Amino acid sequence: MKAIEIKNLYKDYKNFSLKNINLEIDKGTVMGLIGENGAGKTTIIKSILGLVNYKGSIKILGEDLSKEIKEGIGVVLNEGFFTETLKIKDIEKVLSSAYKNWDKNYFYDLIKEFKIPENTKYKEFSTGNKMKLKIAIALAPHPKFLILDEPTSGLDPVIRDEILDIFFDFIKNEDATILFSTHITSDLEKIADYITFISEGEIIFSKSKEELLYNYGILRTSEEEIKEYDPKFIIKRKNNTYNIDALIENKEEFLRIYPDALVDRPTIEEIMILFERGK
Numbered sequence: 001m002k003a004i005e006i007k008n009l010y011k012d013y014k015n016f017s018l019k020n021i022n023l024e025i026d027k028g029t030v031m032g033l034i035g036e037n038g039a040g041k042t043t044i045i046k047s048i049l050g051l052v053n054y055k056g057s058i059k060i061l062g063e064d065l066s067k068e069i070k071e072g073i074g075v076v077l078n079e080g081f082f083t084e085t086l087k088i089k090d091i092e093k094v095l096s097s098a099y100k101n102w103d104k105n106y107f108y109d110l111i112k113e114f115k116i117p118e119n120t121k122y123k124e125f126s127t128g129n130k131m132k133l134k135i136a137i138a139l140a141p142h143p144k145f146l147i148l149d150e151p152t153s154g155l156d157p158v159i160r161d162e163i164l165d166i167f168f169d170f171i172k173n174e175d176a177t178i179l180f181s182t183h184i185t186s187d188l189e190k191i192a193d194y195i196t197f198i199s200e201g202e203i204i205f206s207k208s209k210e211e212l213l214y215n216y217g218i219l220r221t222s223e224e225e226i227k228e229y230d231p232k233f234i235i236k237r238k239n240n241t242y243n244i245d246a247l248i249e250n251k252e253e254f255l256r257i258y259p260d261a262l263v264d265r266p267t268i269e270e271i272m273i274l275f276e277r278g279k
Ligand code: ATP
Pocket: 013, 014, 015, 016, 035, 036, 037, 038, 039, 040, 041, 042, 043, 044
């Protein structure tokens, strides 16, 4: 069963368009959405959640978005949040009436587990605690599906690691699905099963992380040497001061033909940068 099936999604803003987005996410997997600022990640997430109008079809667990479906999704968005003077108990009261499946005990368990201060006003929370609170709220109604827009951005590595641990706990349930957008590609290396890369409103690729890291390589070469390689393997190249980095595909076949070539295993960040900035 697909957690999400997006077909022919188009969305036009004045100076930006999502163009023919087709994307599937299997239930029980973690999908990371990457792309530079303004690539369209938030617009895709808002389309899924019915927060913007769009053209195309989006099915969640095989159905159109409905109130019931929405209640089964834990959501973390970037947007502003609580009245600044509220404390945890005030926030909990507001939310308990807003969510049908709200689990007060579980919410307080999460607050304790995430070490969120209970007697501090929201405005005095650190950025990390604000994000952990948003995640606790998303988790408290026991969703099977989490959709998070940049849950780790602006946070230090220790808090990011804590947040990834929260996600690891969540996906212990084999039905649990996560879709999250990020610029922090190293987080994806830790947790994502699949990665979708968006650039200027279009999907460049949507692949399993293993396939991505296995299929692509970074060829370290030079202006003279690069001419010796079959261009069918070379997707992008970037000239550095003393050498050229080229993104190649079908790495195994390439290495069979050119066993002496210097090819490194890429990071997701290198793949993204070469796609964006390479020629
Ligand atoms: P970031 O990583 O910076 O959050 P993103 O990949 O999430 O970027 P979006 O927020 O989806 O990108 O924005 C994509 C483009 O759409 C941007 O150029 C943005 O300015 C534009 N955009 C977003 N919302 C609106 C709106 N309500 N009206 C007009 N343009 C918009």
